Amino acid sequence: MRIDEARFRxxxxxxxxxxxxxxxxxxxxxxxxxxxxxxxxxxxxxxxYGLETRVDAAGNHSAVLPADGPTLLLGSHLDSVPEGGRxxxxxxxxxxxxxxxxxxxxxxPCALEAIDFTDEEGTLVGLLGSEALAGALRAEALLSPRxxxxxxxxxxxxxxxxxxxxxxxxxxxxxxAGYLELxxxxxxxxxxxxxxxxxxxxxxxxxxxxxxxxxxxxxxxTTPMDGRRDAGLAxxxxxxxxxxxxxxxxxxxVATVGEMRLEPGGFNVIPDSARxxxxxxxxxxxxxxxxxxxxxxxxxxxxxxxxxxxxxxxVGRWEPAALDPGVRGAIARxxxxxxxxxxxxxxxxxxxxxxxxxxxxxxxxxVPSAGGVSHQPMEHTSWxxxxxxxxxLLHATLELCAVYAARGA
Amino acid sequence: MRIDEARFRxxxxxxxxxxxxxxxxxxxxxxxxxxxxxxxxxxxxxxxYGLETRVDAAGNHSAVLPADGPTLLLGSHLDSVPEGGRxxxxxxxxxxxxxxxxxxxxxxPCALEAIDFTDEEGTLVGLLGSEALAGALRAEALLSPRxxxxxxxxxxxxxxxxxxxxxxxxxxxxxxAGYLELxxxxxxxxxxxxxxxxxxxxxxxxxxxxxxxxxxxxxxxTTPMDGRRDAGLAxxxxxxxxxxxxxxxxxxxVATVGEMRLEPGGFNVIPDSARxxxxxxxxxxxxxxxxxxxxxxxxxxxxxxxxxxxxxxxVGRWEPAALDPGVRGAIARxxxxxxxxxxxxxxxxxxxxxxxxxxxxxxxxxVPSAGGVSHQPMEHTSWxxxxxxxxxLLHATLELCAVYAARGA
Numbered sequence: 001m002r003i004d005e006a007r008f009r010x011x012x013x014x015x016x017x018x019x020x021x022x023x024x025x026x027x028x029x030x031x032x033x034x035x036x037x038x039x040x041x042x043x044x045x046x047x048x049y050g051l052e053t054r055v056d057a058a059g060n061h062s063a064v065l066p067a068d069g070p071t072l073l074l075g076s077h078l079d080s081v082p083e084g085g086r087x088x089x090x091x092x093x094x095x096x097x098x099x100x101x102x103x104x105x106x107x108x109p110c111a112l113e114a115i116d117f118t119d120e121e122g123t124l125v126g127l128l129g130s131e132a133l134a135g136a137l138r139a140e141a142l143l144s145p146r147x148x149x150x151x152x153x154x155x156x157x158x159x160x161x162x163x164x165x166x167x168x169x170x171x172x173x174x175x176x177a178g179y180l181e182l183x184x185x186x187x188x189x190x191x192x193x194x195x196x197x198x199x200x201x202x203x204x205x206x207x208x209x210x211x212x213x214x215x216x217x218x219x220x221x222t223t224p225m226d227g228r229r230d231a232g233l234a235x236x237x238x239x240x241x242x243x244x245x246x247x248x249x250x251x252x253x254v255a256t257v258g259e260m261r262l263e264p265g266g267f268n269v270i271p272d273s274a275r276x277x278x279x280x281x282x283x284x285x286x287x288x289x290x291x292x293x294x295x296x297x298x299x300x301x302x303x304x305x306x307x308x309x310x311x312x313x314x315v316g317r318w319e320p321a322a323l324d325p326g327v328r329g330a331i332a333r334x335x336x337x338x339x340x341x342x343x344x345x346x347x348x349x350x351x352x353x354x355x356x357x358x359x360x361x362x363x364x365x366x367v368p369s370a371g372g373v374s375h376q377p378m379e380h381t382s383w384x385x386x387x388x389x390x391x392x393l394l395h396a397t398l399e400l401c402a403v404y405a406a407r408g409a
Numbered sequence: 410m411r412i413d414e415a416r417f418r419x420x421x422x423x424x425x426x427x428x429x430x431x432x433x434x435x436x437x438x439x440x441x442x443x444x445x446x447x448x449x450x451x452x453x454x455x456x457x458y459g460l461e462t463r464v465d466a467a468g469n470h471s472a473v474l475p476a477d478g479p480t481l482l483l484g485s486h487l488d489s490v491p492e493g494g495r496x497x498x499x500x501x502x503x504x505x506x507x508x509x510x511x512x513x514x515x516x517x518p519c520a521l522e523a524i525d526f527t528d529e530e531g532t533l534v535g536l537l538g539s540e541a542l543a544g545a546l547r548a549e550a551l552l553s554p555r556x557x558x559x560x561x562x563x564x565x566x567x568x569x570x571x572x573x574x575x576x577x578x579x580x581x582x583x584x585x586a587g588y589l590e591l592x593x594x595x596x597x598x599x600x601x602x603x604x605x606x607x608x609x610x611x612x613x614x615x616x617x618x619x620x621x622x623x624x625x626x627x628x629x630x631t632t633p634m635d636g637r638r639d640a641g642l643a644x645x646x647x648x649x650x651x652x653x654x655x656x657x658x659x660x661x662x663v664a665t666v667g668e669m670r671l672e673p674g675g676f677n678v679i680p681d682s683a684r685x686x687x688x689x690x691x692x693x694x695x696x697x698x699x700x701x702x703x704x705x706x707x708x709x710x711x712x713x714x715x716x717x718x719x720x721x722x723x724v725g726r727w728e729p730a731a732l733d734p735g736v737r738g739a740i741a742r743x744x745x746x747x748x749x750x751x752x753x754x755x756x757x758x759x760x761x762x763x764x765x766x767x768x769x770x771x772x773x774x775x776v777p778s779a780g781g782v783s784h785q786p787m788e789h790t791s792w793x794x795x796x797x798x799x800x801x802l803l804h805a806t807l808e809l810c811a812v813y814a815a816r817g818a
Contacts, residue, residue, distance in 0.1 A: 082673040083626075122676060146676055187631035204630060208676045217492075217785035220665035221613060221690050222596035222757040225656050227781075232666050233652055239645035247634050256629035257641050259674045264491040267531060267555050267617045267667045267688040267725070268759075269784045279676040281630050316676070348631040350677075372636075375678045376626035 001398070003098040003390045009383065011045055012094045015078070016086040025377025026086050030079040030119035030128075030147075031059070031155030038078040042093065042116055049101045051114075058132035058169035059118040059161050064111065065100045070177040071111040072400055073360070074099055074393065075130070075352055077120035085379025087386075089120060091367075092182040095390035099397055109405040110177040112397065117352045118159075122208070124152045126316050128166070130352035134359045135170035142166070146208050146277075146315040176360035177404050178327055179353060182393040183364060184381050186349045188372030196388050197335040197342035198366030199328050203354045204347065205288050206281040208316030211238065211299045215308040217264065217272035228270055229307045232262040235274035238302040242278060242295055250291050254348070255280035283320050283346060321354040327363030327396075330403060334395030340388055349374070365392050410807070412507040412799045418792065420454055421503045424487070425495040434786025435495050439488040439528035439537075439556075440468075440564030447487040451502065451525055458510045460523075467541035467578035468527040468570050474509045476520040479586040481809055482769070483508055483521060483802065484539070484761055486529035494788025496795075498529060500776070501591040504799035508806055518814040519586040521806065526761045527568075531617070533561045535725050537575070539761035543768045544579035551575070555617050555686075555724040585769035586813050587736055590762045591802040592773060593790050597781030598754050605797050606744040606751035607775030608737050612763045613756065614697050615690040617725030620647065620708045624717040626673065626681035637679055638716045641671040644683035647711040651687060651704055659700050663757070664689035692729050692755060730763040736772030736805075739812060743804030749797055758783070774801050 018041060019026045019034025028035040039061050043053045046063030054062045061078075064071075076092025096114035103112060118129030125145040131137045142163060145152045156163055190198050215231035239257045246255040259277035278295065282288045296312055303310035328344065335342035347364065356362045367389035370380040381389075427450060428435045428443025437444040448470050452462045455472030463471045470487075473480075485501025505523035512521060527538030534554040540546045551572060554561045565572055599607050624640035648666045655664040668686035687704065691697045705721055712719035737753065744751035756773065765771045776798035779789040 081675045081678050084678075185631070186628045206630065219595045219758055219783040220667060220688050221615065221663060221759060222594070222781065222783060223663070225652075225663055230652075230665070232669065233648065236645035236648035236666070236669070239642065240649055243634075243639075243642055254630060254632070254634055256639070256677070256679055257645070257671075258629060258676045258678055258680060259671050260641065260645070260669050262666075262668050265668045266490045266784075267686050268665070269490050269493075269667055270665055271667060272785065277676050279629055349628055350630060372631065374628040374631060375675075376681065 001102060001394065003102045003394055005387055008094065008098045008390060015041060015090055015094060021083060021377055023377035025084055025379065026080050027083050028078065028080040029082055029123040030121060031124065031159045035079045036159060039116060042078060046097060050104065051100055056169040057165045058129045059159050060129040060133060060169060061116040063097055063100055063114040065103060067108045067111040069110045070175050071113050072177040072397060073113050073115055073179045073356065074397065075115040075117055075179065076181050076183060077117045077352060079119055079121050079123065081121050081375050083377060084375055085377060087184045087379055087381045088186065088374055091184060091386055091389065095182045095393050098390055099394045102394055108401050110401050120352055122146050122316060124155050127318060127352060127355050130355035132166050132169040133171055134355045136355055136358060137167050144313050144315050173359040178400055179356035179360050179362040180393060180396055181351060181353045181364045182389045183351060183366060184374065185366040185369045186374035187369065189345050190366060190368035191370065191372065193343055194341065195343040196340040196385065197392050199331045199342055199344045200323050200347045200364035200366060201344050202283060202320060202322045202346045203351055204281045204283045205285060205320035206279060206318050206350050207288055207292060207314060208279045210313045210315055211276045211278065211310055213274045213303055213308050213310050215272050215306065218270045220268040220270055223270060230270050231274040231308055232271035234302045234306040234308050235260055235276045237305065238276060238299050241298050241302065245294055245298060246280065250287065253280060253282045253287060253291055281348065285320060318350055318354055321357040323353065323357055323363050324361035327361050327400065330399035331363050331365055331392065331396045333399050334392045337395055338391055340392060365389055365396065410511060410803065412511045412803055414796055417503065417507045417799060424450060424499055424503060430492060430786055432786035434493055434788065435489050436492050437487065437489040438491055438532040439530060440533065440568045444488045445568060448525060451487060455506060459513065460509055465578040466574045467538045468568050469538040469542060469578060470525040472506055472509055472523040474512060474521040476517045478519045479584050480520040480522050481586040481806060482524055482588045482765065483806065484524040484526055484588065485590050485592060486526045486761060488528055488530050488532065490530050490784050492786060493784055494786060496593045496788055496790045497595065497783055500593060500795055500798065504591045504802050507799055508803045511803055517810050519810050529761055531555050531725060533564050536727060536761060536764050539764035541575050541578040542580055543764045545764055545767060546576050553722050553724050582768040587809055588762060588765035588769050588771040589736065589802060589805055590760060590773045591798045592760060592775060593783065594775040594778045595758045595783035596778065599775060599777040600781065602752055603750065604752040605749040605794065606801050608740045608751055608753045609732050609756045609773035609775060610753050611692060611729060611731045611755045612760055613690045613692045614694060614729035615688060615727050615759050616697055616701060616723060617688045619722045619724055620685045620687065620719055622683045622712060622717050622719050624681050624715065627679045629677040629679055632679060639679050640683040640717055641680035643711045643715040643717050644669055644685045646714065647685060647708050650707050650711065654703055654707060655689065659696065662689060662691045662696060662700055690757065694728060727759055727763055730766040732762065732766055732772050733770035736770050736809065739808035740772050740774055740801065740805045742808050743801050746804050747800055749801060774798055774805065
């Protein structure tokens with residue numbers, strides 16, 4: 001059994017045109033117009049294939065193939081980072097849809113649900129939809145979201161969602177048979193090892209913090225260099241020091257300053273405010289704790305050097321997650337049936353599977369990313385690899401259904 | 410003879426309410442709505458006092474007291490830096506208006522013109538109106554303005570100005586009797602020395618550059634630290650190094666990074682582009698040249714360290730200007746007549762007088778800035794100092810008229 005490759009490709013390319021950028025990527029930040037258009041397209045395609053559809057209180061969009069049994073969720077996301085690539089998330093959603101299309105008319109012991117989770121990338125909150133569904137949405141995550149409260153409220157309003165109803169998307173875990181997600185690797189391992197399929201063992205944890213430095217504004221011409229309390233300078237010094245810290249003292253971790261905002265932001269005004277957005281990741285919670293402590297200390301030192309104040313706000317916190325050995329076995333058998341070379345590897349990127357792993361046996365299938373490139377327009381996965389991934393998702397679905405049926409028998 | 414203190418204050422406070430910010434300052438970036446409202450208010454006030462008004466092709470707004478002789482210009486500006494103070498520029502314009510008001514009916518050998526110059530602060534170009542009037546507006550300044558082309562074109566459109574007509578504001582220098590400007594000091598010298606009036610000897614030169622670092626974007630979780638070409642990191646390293654360079658090797662100079670923009674600007678994307686806005690000043694052209702060379706070298710080194718490309722665009726270039734000894738003498742006599750303690754000092758800030766000094770004998774009067782603070786809402790000059798400054802402007806005007814009359818006789 002195989003997915004319908006021609007229709008799969010047609011759908012994938014139609015989707016890639018929504019929010020397409022001149023560089024060949026997509027710009028579909030969560031709950032922006034392009035993202036909402038992509039979600040509407042998903043429901044429309046599912047209905048055209050004769051599938052049931054639903055949208056929950058957290059805005060998660062689903063296509064459903066009903067059956068008399070618990071639900072095996074096949075998910076990913078249609079939002080992108082700003083100026084991102086066309087494969088990240090989108091591949092998993094379109095492949096999940098085509099698994100359901102391929103299995104229409106087949107009698108299964110599990111219902112299948114292809115689900116597009118809200119705000120995976122964290123333009124607003126991060127894993128918003130999957131954590132809501134898993135009953136793990138924290139109030140603080142909504143109160144100090146990565147993208148700021150204003151952007152979150154505007155996005156929810158655009159999507160017709162209510163903040164006080166988001167948690168209502170939570171579902172009883174006993175109604176789940178498991179969770180499967182196909183995704184591009186976003187790293188170089190599969191390509192380097194010549195493997196076609198990656199079976200994810202664990203997902204790194206990550207934290208997002210905003211450091212706010214507050215100094216004193218002033219005239220850029222008349223304020224002597226030794227009389228300045230320049231918030232921008234402290235922010236720049238912190239960004240450099242944070243990089244050195246991670247490279248030297250935290251092997252296996254990564255840290256990224258993705259944004260720095262200096263205010264008021266003129267040529268001839270010393271900045272009195274600088275906000276630094278930093279994200280860091282590790283497979284170990286203890287290492288995340290240690291790195292957070294070290295970064296806070298460094299920010300304090302930078303502030304002290306320039307006689308400033310600094311505060312830190314945690315705007316994202318996702319724990320490392322191990323994926324289920326049984327589901328990993330099902331993926332391995334699926335790849336073997338299809339004659340695809342598979343290896344096990346951890347994920348350096350965060351995924352909705354992190355949220356699902358806490359409530360149901362979960363697994364992830366990776367396909368190679370050319371050059372390990374992701375989160376940019378040049379992100380690329382060969383078409384054959386996309387098809388291999390979708391068929392592995394299909395066969396892993398059948399394997400899990402078989403396991404479920406055997407267990408039920 | 411004195412200016413009408415009550416009306417002067419009433420006008421000054423009315424003006425300070427236009428674009429007022431909650432912190433007590435004003436936000437009137439050049440050719441924005443608040444700035445245009447302030448300019449309209451200025452013409453209206455001038456007309457209410459029975460003065461003639463004119464607006465030239467560069468948008469400079471004038472109130473005129475005609476006479477049979479050349480024009481003594483009394484100028485400053487009504488635009489502010491973003492989130493600036495209420496005294497910078499505004500004091501000089503309102504005082505100039507009240508000098509004309511005080512001298513209505515007095516027979517003078519010079520026409521007087523209170524002039525509000527367009528875009529002194531450089532939200533768009535910097536000294537745009539005064540350079541146009543002095544015939545010194547450079548085409549490159551319009552093509553790569555500090556605020557970007559889009560902002561410039563939008564501002565001109567809002568003000569009803571045409572880019573190809575701006576240079577038409579140029580006037581024949583032989584029609585000028587001179588230029589006088591009252592301004593807050595924006596530095597701590599007068600306060601420290603207990604002086605009431607500053608007589609400016611020279612104005613520092615300044616340059617504004619934008620350094621653009623270009624790296625490679627990528628996923629913040631999956632791209633190893635040693636495989637990154639992070640444009641934001643290079644920009645931060647450059648900002649820190651530039652500060653150290655100026656402090657250590659260029660005494661008497663100042664340099665400020667007022668803005669850093671990282672793109673695409675998400676938590677989980679390595680920035681592939683970073684733009685750093687830097688401005689530096691010196692009283693010596695040779696030192697400006699040497700500092701520019703050193704900064705370009707540093708930017709190149711930062712780019713090399715992180716395997717990036719970098720380019721530099723000069724978006725502002727103002728030469729140091731010496732002010733006229735004859736005008737300085739007239740200001741000194743005016744202060745003495747009023748019993749005010751005056752000292753001579755250079756200006757670390759740029760002013761429209763820089764442009765005028767190239768075409769007509771020019772001078773500047775400073776009044777103390779509390780704590781030397783400027784370009785921020787807390788900027789403050791005591792009301793008595795404002796009045797002293799306006800009366801010094803009035804008497805210096807009379808002194809220059811007397812000099813002119815004596816020379817003509």
